[in-house]
Amino acid sequence: MKKTQFGLLFLMFVLVLAACGGNDSASGESDDNGGEEIQETTIKFSHVVAENTPKHQGALAMKEYIEEESDGKITVEIYPNSSLFGDQDEYQNLASNNVQFIAPDISKFVGNNPQFNVPSLPFAFDNDAAALAFWDGEKGQEIMSSLTDDGVLGLYVWPNGGKHLTNNEVKIDSPEDLEGLKFRTQGGQVLESIYNEMGAGSESIPFGELYNALDQGVVEGQENTFSNIESKKFDEVQQHLTVMNHTRVDYGLFTNTEFWDGLNEPTKEIVQAGVEEATEVAREQAKALNDEGFEIIKERGNVEITELSSEQVQEFRDYLEPIWDEYEDEIGSDVYEAVRAANDEHGDT
Numbered sequence: 583m584k585k586t587q588f589g590l591l592f593l594m595f596v597l598v599l600a601a602c603g604g605n606d607s608a609s610g611e612s613d614d615n616g617g618e619e620i621q622e623t624t625i626k627f628s629h630v631v632a633e634n635t636p637k638h639q640g641a642l643a644m645k646e647y648i649e650e651e652s653d654g655k656i657t658v659e660i661y662p663n664s665s666l667f668g669d670q671d672e673y674q675n676l677a678s679n680n681v682q683f684i685a686p687d688i689s690k691f692v693g694n695n696p697q698f699n700v701p702s703l704p705f706a707f708d709n710d711a712a713a714l715a716f717w718d719g720e721k722g723q724e725i726m727s728s729l730t731d732d733g734v735l736g737l738y739v740w741p742n743g744g745k746h747l748t749n750n751e752v753k754i755d756s757p758e759d760l761e762g763l764k765f766r767t768q769g770g771q772v773l774e775s776i777y778n779e780m781g782a783g784s785e786s787i788p789f790g791e792l793y794n795a796l797d798q799g800v801v802e803g804q805e806n807t808f809s810n811i812e813s814k815k816f817d818e819v820q821q822h823l824t825v826m827n828h829t830r831v832d833y834g835l836f837t838n839t840e841f842w843d844g845l846n847e848p849t850k851e852i853v854q855a856g857v858e859e860a861t862e863v864a865r866e867q868a869k870a871l872n873d874e875g876f877e878i879i880k881e882r883g884n885v886e887i888t889e890l891s892s893e894q895v896q897e898f899r900d901y902l903e904p905i906w907d908e909y910e911d912e913i914g915s916d917v918y919e920a921v922r923a924a925n926d927e928h929g930d931t
């Protein structure tokens with residue numbers, strides 16, 4: 583996506599924020615000419631994944647851009663691997679402005695707004711382009727703007743991609759194979775229903791605890807992108823991997839409203855451009871890092887890999903179709919309509 587389009591999207595965010603009564607408390611120092619100087623500040627960006635992932639690459643691009651353009655007046659500290667905050671506490675700490683950027687898997691916010699369940703709807707998007715068209719569109723933007731009451735501003739969605747099933751019990755190539763197994767999920771009602779539908783159990787476990795949970799048999803399996811499976815070495819503690827693409831990891835880049843509104847004009851200009859640069863990099867890297875992750879998993883040879891035929895994928899699609907009806911009222915038929923429109927425009931089918 584071109585920078586001009588990002589610029590337009592940003593204008594939309596600002597308008598939404600203004601409509602929500604955003605509090606402007608910019609407090610930059612003035613120079614002798616009455617103009618404002620770049621504020622000397624430290625920005626913290628916390629996330630839960632490893633360094634060789636699209637999310638971390640986006641965060642790095644933000645750091646490089648902002649530090650260079652501000653001549654070092656702004657420092658960006660990145661905390662990967664849940665080293666500052668994990669799934670349990672990163673949202674609260676963003677709301678309290680203890681961290682200024684987080685980029686969690688959007689499905690972890692379903693407790694705040696059930697519409698964040700969209701990437702968990704079975705086979706919702708045909709590809710990353712369709713997912714991004716949805717999130718950059720009107721409905722997606724509305725959902726991303728729904729946390730302003732908590733002092734949290736949604737900026738952009740960064741894709742990671744389709745999730746795949748791993749487990750240490752059986753080769754999975756049909757819905758019945760999951761019966762009796764327990765899977766770790768990122769959280770949310772829709773993912774829980776997906777496993778229920780297939781006769782399996784589920785438990786939400788923070789990402790930072792997942793390797794040990796798999797290793798110790800707290801759960802038999804999990805679903806994730808190749809990039810996350812590879813970079814966290816989940817294949818060391820799993821025996822089977824089924825290429826599914828049945829649900830997705832999409833990240834929401836969120837900032838704290840008070841922090842954002844407190845930036846003076848020259849500072850915000852740099853931070854905003856840094857966010858746009860980061861978004862471009864994260865979006866570009868997602869597919870490449872997942873493809874690379876899949877190759878590394880194959881080379882390591884720890885898991886038996888099952889690639890489903892189109893008939894087998896269709897069997898999962900049909901099996902999980904009732905989930906869509908179950909959640910239509912809660913998520914909204916207007917949202918469903920926007921998902922379909924994004925697939926019509928950018929999807930494979």
Ligand code: LMR
Binds near residue numbers: 686742768831
């Ligand atoms: C997970 O919790 O499995 C992932 O969503 C983590 C992430 O941020 O990619």
